[in-house]
Amino acid sequence: MDLRKAWKLLHGRRAVSVVVSNVILTGAVIAVSFVVLAWTQYRSSAYNAQYSEAMNADIAKLKERLAFEYVFYSGGNLTVYLMNCGTINDTIVKTVYVSTSTGELINVTSNITLMHFNGTQIADQDLDRGEEGYFVLSSLDLVTDTSYSIQVVTGRGSTFDHTFVA
C-alpha cells in the first residue's frame, strides 16, 4: 500500500512541479544571495584595506616632523643637521631641494646618505624618534652671506622647509 502511494507520488505530475519549482527557485535565490554577500564583502574589504592604507599613511605623515638643527655651507658642501622630533620612527630623507630666496631651484638631490653626528653612517638610513643625523650635499655653488631655502621631502611625502645663510 505504501509502496503504491510512493510510486504514485513520484510519477504523479499534478501539483508536484509547483513545489519543486518553488524549492529550486528559493534555493537558487538563497545561493545567489550568498554569492552576492560574499562578493560585496570582498569588495568592501578591498575598500576598507585601501581606505585604511590611505588613512594610516595620512596619520604617519601627520606624525612626522624634522627639525633643522644647523645648515652649514663651506667649500661647495652644504651640511644639513637634522633631528626627528616627530612621533614616528623610520623617517627617510628622500629628496632635497635647494633654492634661492626668490624660489629659483638650484639643486635637487635624491641620493641622500644619512650620517650620525659622530661621522658614522646611519645603518638603516632613516631617523627614528629623537634621532639626529646629517647629510652633505656636495658640488653646490652658493654665494656666501646670501639667503637660500632648503626643502626636505621625506619618504612619506612630508615636506620641511628651512632658510639659511650660506
Next chain:
Amino acid sequence: MTIRLSLRKRFRKLTANSKGFSSVIGTTFMVLVVMFLSTSVFLWTLSQNTMYNEALRAKNQEEADRRNENVVALSGNYSVNEVTDEVTVNVVLKNAGSVAVQIINLWVLDTDPSNRRYANKSLNLNLNPGNVTNLVEPSPLTVTIPGANANHTFASWFVTARGNTIPLEKEQGVIVARLAQGIGSMALDFYTFRYFKYKVGSGNILENYPNGTISFDIPKNTEVAYGVVLTNLDPKKETIAIDSHSLLWVIIPTSDVAHNRWWYIVNVASDGTISPTYSTISMVYGETKLLVFASENDLASSSFARQSTPNSVCTVPVFLLLHGTIGSTPYGQNLPFVSLYYS
C-alpha cells in the same frame, strides 16, 4: 460584508498564494545584506576617522607645546683656551614658558671669517617651568673648535627635544662688555660666590674643592677660604694678570670702630691643596676662572696662614680688591657687590 469581508478574503488569498515567495526571501536577504554591510562599513569608517582625529589632536597638542616652549639664555659669554682649542660657554638658562623643556644639544659657531668652524655638544638638561640652570663654573659647557681664538666672535644656540632653537645672542656679550667698561674689566658671577672649609688634619687642603658651598651665610669663628668666579670682559680684550696683592676684604661693623678681615689670593691645585707660594694668574679676554682667597698674608712677602671668620654674628660687606696688570699697563679693580652673614 462587505468591505471588511472582502479585505479578509483578499488577505487570505494573498497568504495562501505561494507565487513570489522566493522573491520575498531574496529581497529580505538582500535588505539584510545591504544593512549589514553598510552598517559595518559605516562603523569601520567612523573608527578610522576617530583614529585620524586622535592623531590630529595629538599633533595639534605637540604643536601647541612646541610654541609654548620659552627658554631664555641669559648672561651668556664665551671663554677660550687657545692651547686646547676649547670654547667654554657660560650661560644661565631660564625656562620662562609653561611647559617642561628638554635641551638636547648645544651648537657653537666660530663666526670669524678666518676660522668658520663649529662644534656641538649633546646635553640632557630638563627644565621645568620656572627653573633656572646656571651653566657656569664649575659646570660650564665646553666644546672644541680647532683654531678658536679669544678675539673671535662666537654664536651659539641650544636645541630642544621638540625641535626649537634657543639662541644665545651676541648682543648679550656686548651688553656685559659695556657694563664691564663702566665698573671695571673683570666681572664677578654673583650667583656662584662660595666658601670652603679645610679638611680636618690634612694640611691646607680645601674641602669639596672646587664646588665648595655656594652661600652667603658663613659660619662664624671658622677657618674658611672664599671662591669667586670671574670673567675677563675687558672691552679692549686685553689679558689680565692678577698678582698676589689681590684680596677679599671684609669690613666687620661694630658699635664702635669697624674691624677688618682679609683673605689674600692663593693658588689651589685640583685636589684642593693650597700652594704655599703664589704665581700670577692670567686670564685672557672671555676667559672665566675660579679664584680662591684664603691667606691671611700676602704670599709675595709672607708665608701662608689660614684666616678665620669673625667671632660674632654679623652681616658684612665684601670688597674684592684685584691688583695686577691689564695688557702691559697696571690694573686695579674693586668689586663690591657681595655681602655675607656670619652666624
